[in-house]
Amino acid sequence: MAPSFTLRRVTDDLAQFSENQIIVMVGETGSGKTTQIPQFVAYSDLPHTRGKLVACTQPRRVAAMSVAKRVADEMDVQLGRHVGYSIRFEDMTEPGTTFLKYMTDGMLLREAMNDPDLQRYSTIILDEAHERTLATDILMGLLKSLAKRRKDLKIIVMSATLDALKFQKYFGLASESPAPLFKVPGRTHPVEVFYTQEPEPDYVEAAIRTVLMIHRAEDPGDILLFLTGEEEIEDACRKIKLEADDLVNQDPDSVGPLVCIPLYSSLPPQQQQRIFDPPPSARAADGPPGRKVVVSTNIAETSLTIDGIVYVVDPGFSKQKVYNPRIRVESLLVSPISKASAQQRAGRAGRTRPGKCFRLYTEKDFMSELEEQTHPEILRSNLSNTVLELVKLGIKDLVRFDYVDAPAPETLMRALELLNYLAALDDEGSLTPLGAIMAEFPLDPQLAKMLIVSPEFKCSNEMLTITSMMSDKHDKNWTWTHYLSQRALMQADNVRAQLQRTMEKFDVELVSLSDERKLFVNIRQALVCGFFMQVAHKEGEKGNYLTVKDNQVVALHPSCGLDSQPEWVLFNEFVLTTRPYIRTVSDVKAEWLIEFAANYFDLASFPDGETKRALQRVVNKRAGKAAGRGDDSGADGRDKKKRKK
């Protein structure tokens, strides 16, 4: 709960809130801004007297849910009535009663697709804007232009201090003066920061050494070590455990017991809970106290807060998504973190009392090598989904849309190209009726397309299941070791129900074939309709494949489980690990490519090479057959039928 001087200060600020349409608000962790500001706004706005409500967005579901619960408690109202939340799969609001709604940023973006003026809201608060999620970035662009159309709409952007000026300038509107800034004081403890004298050649080894040094020499208090991924974390935990046990055995009178707890998102929730266990107790009543070490990915930087952390060890790296539009591939790269991120990590040491942060890089490198901010997600992602959403939102010129940070033109071009081939956009870039339906599905465009056309192949029932499994099985680790996971299957079932509702809404029939052999053929044909741009052709006998048109050498991922090497494969994912792999592949026939994706596989515009020659052979063979039986229907017949849709 924030101290009262904070509240008084906020009340003063809110007197000015009524005079400004858009304001930027900064408040460090512990300022209570997420719980306090929306309450004050709701009381100042009285949105329900006008049949409206105040929305406050969060990047994550758990946050939207838990903050709503806390605020409902504080206001002594029942959750889901006056105060509620709205996240995917769960709408805890009561129309007409709820006047303060916490929701995920993605959820508000979805709502905007069907109500671009967001008429239901009197004030929209974008919280954690500094995290720069894709949805928050798009919302900022939409709200900036919406503010001009709806003078009655108030907008509050809440962020960390470092980013405030950027948002102030962005939302400065026509007045040329930046949006006003309000500060909410925080309540964290000082954290002393240490740097290494020299760069560390092996950050994992240096991190382990530092943890053990803290354990031997520093006062009681738990340690948080940031590493980049599961394997690294499990490995470090083993090594720390071994070395700590050695230390205890050598010197039981001065070194206390130590437990090492791994933390990453793919751990089952029960194991994640272990981070809240108390540290081990001393072996003897007067012996040295025990200590807890949490070894975590970035999940502990934003999503999870662990109380009792006094020491942070920060090697300065994290895995970050990067998108290469040239080869159309998203991959994860271990990269140096930003200054903002380093600051956030250090702050994790000062939540309960003054702490220390050990940075395993030099102060000079911190000052001169680290970027100020982590690049926003919009600059690091494949944007095909986002572009479809924007077009559906009525944005005509994607290149000139007022982004906070504009994505690379090539990334936009890639997205437009894909959507055009999928017939979601016409040649002018306008939304087609098919594209309008695709945008309604919470799916990648390829999956949405294949699901929508699947009734033509009499396999929509099966495609619905396949799509659900492919779009929500986050829990790859669990599935890997146990083959099946109750949790993952329940999630997929949830998604399936949601997608089925959307199908019903747009009259996409739910059908199956009883002939199993025919069914398996048709399923793969429907796959082709969505994923024809992700096809590879076998080259030679060494298991190499070349991706169609890009001509990248790839191999079938060992997990894909095919017992043969088909000439043509369609793939769901291109991953760049020890080498380029394609993962989740299906055996397809060249005839289907030519038949169901005639535009993309038009040989006249196809780059020369072995792939084109292989396709040419198939075309010639078909032409020969067709001439033989005097029949030239087939591909065109199917194609015309689909265009009518």
Added chain:
DNA sequence: GAGCACTGC
């Protein structure tokens, strides 16, 4: 014969 930052609809 390889592997899995984190989210969201």
